[in-house]
Amino acid sequence: MIKFIFLILIILCNISLLAQDREKLYHDSLNELQCMLNDSCKLSFKKAVIIVENAYLYGNMDTIAFNDDIRVLSNLVNTLVKSKMLKYPEKDSLKVKKYAALFSVFNDTIPVILPNGEGYNFIPYSYDFKDIWGVKSWKNMFVSKLLETGKGNCHSMPYLYKILAEEIGAEAHLSIAPNHMYIKHKNIRDGWYNTEITSGIFPLDAWLMASGYIHLDAMSNKLYMEALDDKKSIVLCVIDLAKGYDRAFPANDGSFLREACEISFQYYPNYINARILLAETKKKIFEKKVIDKFGEITKEVYTDDLFKDMFIEIQRDYAMIHLSGYRRMPEEMYLNWLASLKEERLKYENLRILNK
């Protein structure tokens, strides 16, 4: 019995120690990302993703395996670049070849012959319809999960694409849509075009816009569909880190999240997910303070100047978010919308990219 209690004590101590370590790890991670943003460190999207996922995984992420996987994949892409023939006449054809090779890796079953003569088929990654927003397990959003299981979502798959593009020296831009992420490329012949990795289609902008789920203002205010540069992509990681922190420490006081949001706004002021996270965080703190002081939300709360100001600020934030064109999109609606691309493929497919 004594032994047993002792064991429990040790475990509890360890957990609290772990929690402290994790807290510190998160702060260090944020610093590292900030370092990339302010040009003090070399900017690497791969590294940023590793930092974010490693922090959530208590620093126990198998980075060697992760790097190995990425190396194997980028070698595969490079081999494909060499063997690909494209019907593309412009002078940036090498670049376009790289894009085509990346696309293949995500969509095609590729026969590979190993140096020892053995052959096997490379099976492309598939979309995981379970827990698409990481509600059950935050790890479902991770690239490391995608590499381990071969299944990913519209967060991890574009991230992996971006990482591989970075590895092979191709320019790829992440672009966001409501609850969604896809890739934008530019070439001489077609200008900007979209690559949708989750379904393996090159959709026209009209798909995202005309489906009716995005408000016109949201597009003209660059909330969505903007080709993000490398720094803005790092900002995506900063907010991922903050969200992971919120999941790791549900009872946090919000200061870490606020800090992460402030950093984000310096480099990507119109990042809608950061705006929402900040407003949600403020709301959470407000509610917590109300319960600490009053027990529940009553009219009395608004007679207190401090609380009244806080409430007005939150209200203003939400109004701004609404005005900028953001509308919440429930999960079912989102899945319908994703499916609409395949159902109405004829209408929304970019035929120019396919040389049709």
Added chain:
Amino acid sequence: MKELYILLLLSISTGYTVVSQTFSDLASTTPNKISFSNHSNITHSKNDMASDKETKQYEYNHHRISHEVEDDKQQNLIEQKANFLVDEALHSFRKKIVLPSLIKQPGAMCYRSAFKKLKHIPDSLFTLKKTTFIIENAYYEERESYAEFKNTIKQTGNFLKEKMHELGYDQSSNLAKNFILFQFFSDTLEIKSKKLQHLPLTYDFDDYSGKDDWTKMFVKKLLETGKGQCNSLPKLYMILAEEIQAEASLALSPNHSYIKFQDDQKRKWYNVELTNGMFTTDAFILQSGYIKAEALQNKIYMHPLSKKELSSQQFLNLALGYIHKYGYDEFVNEIISYALELNPGNINAHLIKSNYNAFKLKYTLDLLGITRENFSEIRHHSFAVDLYRDVVDQYKLIDDLGYQKMPEEAYRKWLSSVKKQEGQQDNKYLKSTFKSSILIKQ
């Protein structure tokens, strides 16, 4: 005899070398001619030799060859001189190539004076009514009467106000004003007390882009025939909105324009598609498939035009009329530059500018005799290189703005998806052919 033969051969060969030397010098100017004469020369003399090997003949040949060589040298000199002169001449306008002015063409002056008039209208006095009239009148070489035009608009405005009164609409509501305008375009309106009737305005599918007859683009034509297209219909709407003090804005989409207005609380925007008299959603316009996200982000499409942007659009219309009637000269650039000054995001003005640049480049290359085959020659002419760069830069700028060319067929397909009930429209059209004018007294 044999010696002579050798001598002859020698002289021919030396003659040949001389010729070939001059030939290589002249290579850049007239290679074909020289090589041809040279060739015939040799075969000729060989024939002579086979048939008649007399000294006389030899002397004659020798003389002839040297003569021809001399001739070629002279020609070479002349050509070089001519080249030099051309070069010199080009040099003198190296900094600036000017397209030949079309001002001498009948009526071209009217466009100049229209441009001046438009420029001198102060912002506060800018009305679509006035500017539209100036633009259309320039095409008609100033033979139209403004008083008449003004009167038609005024009458129509009064008709609308009266109808609003009759229907019991709130005269101060922007929504009501826009709704009556919408009805004016799409429904049959009657004022029973005065026995006035107005039939809906219809879309004219025949030559809708004014390719054959530019006046098809005009509000005047719409007023006269009751049929218009996606340029004149929204324009008339805007003119009438001005007349009855309704707030509405023009908005652009690929190859198209339509109306946007807000409700009285300024909370929601409505789109009016006048080609079929329907309220449409943003999604419908986006469905055309030729609007890129960048185009929205740069506000080149689907964004309500401000007064200044509207004015820029009017200058563009002036330029379009001029180009259609006369073609490209420096005056086009003058108008377009002004339009772009007013609205640097005016995509259609950018497109015209790019056409102008391309036209000018072609003109210059023709002057220099540069074609697709010898295009690398362009590097010797820095001004032509500059023009070429202008063309390329302008294309890039247009691409970056998010423009994507919408083929005419795609546009037509999209437009016909606008007018779903074609039959109904035809029916309306048939009924209205004999009485389609703005005001009909019964």
